[in-house]
Amino acid sequence: MYGYAGRILRVNLSNGKTQVTPLSEEYAKKYIGGIGLGMRLLIENSKPGTEPFSPENPLILTTGPFSGTMAPTGGNGHAFVSKSPLTNGVGEAKSHGFFGAELKRAGYDAVIMENASKKPVYLWIDDDSIQLMDAKHLWGKSPQETEETIREELGDYYIRVAAIGVAGEKLSRVACIMNDRTRAAGRTGMGAVMGSKNLKAIAVRGTKDVKVAKPEEFLEFVKMMHERMKGPATTKYRTLGTPLNVLVHNSLGALPTRNFTNAVFEGAEHVSGEYLNERFIVKINGCSSCAMRCEHIAVVPEGPYKGTTTRVEYEPLWAFGPHCGVDRLDAVIKAMELCNYYGLDSLSTGNIVGFAMDCFEHGILTEKDTDGLDLSFGNAEAIVELVHKIGKREGLGDILAEGVKRAAEKIGKGAEKYANHIKGLEMTGYDIRGLKTAAIGYAVSFRGADHNRHGAYGLDLKGTVDRFKVEKGRAKLVIDIENLYTVIDSLIICKFSRGTYYKGFEDLARYYTLVTGLEMTAEELERTGARINVLGRLFNVREGFTRKDDHLPAKVMSTPIPDDTVSKGSYITQKELDFMLDDYYSTRGWTREGVPTIESLKEVGLEDLAYIVKDKIREQ
């Protein structure tokens, strides 16, 4: 096989036994790699109703066909897939950097980690040699310290490491898996699953060649992509970076502020991409094989957090900034760095901090609960302190580390009204009260609240559609992007590069064929995107998800946007949500309960999984 390593590694963490099986050409083509292959393997390697922290829940690590090649952004990705401890549905998170390329060179398209170790270990993948190494001395260390220590002790500075921090060790449901210091497989609590297995890290050294099927044409294609990446499609990521969103969203009344109380932030200027780049950004780094580079490294130049160095993106900046009413970037940057240090998903963690502040403002939490911490919106020092507490699971932090949904249930007193999540996954930085196409994508996303499963906010924000209107046909628009996004996450190319594939599926199909030598058409690839979306849905259906799980965050449906802005008064009613879901399910060919019909499974080539839906359809 070209592009692919053609091998799947299975590691039994309880006894260290390993097994390598071939990746079939059929699976390669049908599920591509990344989350597609990962979700297929998850369905096959887990039983319905498995508790996410039980040894029976496998943690699956995948690369894509492009990983390890010179494909810009595609050369470096990896994904983790497992049952999510936040949603109890499918969990998946991608990351970039250098780790994925290394794993491919070691010769693996996927690693299935089964069972759990009795004591802390790390997995050392050294080409064909697989060992479980003692990790007692690493327990309690940050992912960055773990990476350094492992490189030191194995004596090779080019070893790549993916590791959990204290948050993952302590089974915080918002724990992530970090690699290459600043990169995170952030969402859906994959770090907690890793922690439940006593697996501190995965260290990889790969020295094998990665070859593509049609090298000369591939290099020509890459050259063309390099040129495109210097063009307008990636300007945002190369210049201000994703924090450019702050002022754009703010001007459109779409910047969720103070836990979705407002949609406009009076302090936006001070947490804007412009302000950030002028005062904090010292370097923009690239991932392996990228010709675009986006990783904005910020250093705090002065004040109490002087010297703090971290990577900055819009989502965590939003979560700790506007979403907490905080207009001090130094504190926001510190909070983000601490998330990397503890191994917390910075997006979910910021959401939780904002939730706690909202509870505090409404008297649901008091200084007695917070150990004297004043959690008023806008208290910059408080967000930093609370991240420490969540990271260490101290005091209130112990409850908050359970994720916003479970925390609200534990706190009670009506806290649920302030918990903004979908399926248990914390909400992201788009005020969908006035982005009603995006709202469809959020509600149906198989991994919960997420802009990255559908990207439909683009249609709303750019004015392609009337964003305040709910109408038939919108679901089709969402589905088209969903199908593209699952392909992107299965090839594992970077979403920041999506605009450089001018011909969409046609470009991607050609790219795929040049790398793998497997014939692929634009139509077939689009159908593959649909298949992978259905796969995610099937896992959730198997776990008992129904229509009621395709919901929207509490405040999106309860609190009209109060600000004097273009989106004033906008929110989403139950009737509107029902309309959206009906439109979406019928367009996908699913039942009113959101269950794929056997007919619709045949259409995407998943009839072998019809057993999952058979009883569910009969029930209705």
Added chain:
Amino acid sequence: MASIHARKFVSADPDKCVGCCVCEYACSYEKEKAFNPVKSRIRAVRLDSVINMAVTCRLCENAPCVNACPRDALTQSEETGIIMVDEDKCNGCGWCIEACDYGAIMLHPDKKVVFVCDLCDGNPKCVEWCPEEALDFVTADVLAQKARITAIKKLFQEALTQKSE
């Protein structure tokens, strides 16, 4: 012998280098027809998230690697300054690796002999591919000229900004 002043080598500008390693892929493909950084003659280094630099052979005058070789397996081209490895003589002992201050000469993972940048016959692929234009194929003299110009530009820009304030 061609003057050291005329010799061009591959130099990385750390201000421009983003650590993407495209140079490594371009090199390993050009030389070994495979994507594999451990077979690249140029290697990127990233330190503390903020320092990036690609390193390859500097074509040192009176090259220490050549001097260190106990088997006379290394010679330096008088014309271009590149280090040539006689693969029959080299036994991978690593004296040259120890002698090189830059880690630019390395042990080949498959062949068990050392390998080093040969400037791709005067058209280095890494320079051609570097998306950031961080790599330069230059003589030491030109490098110094460029550094001077950059420094002076910076100095005067600062002076001009101060004036306008």
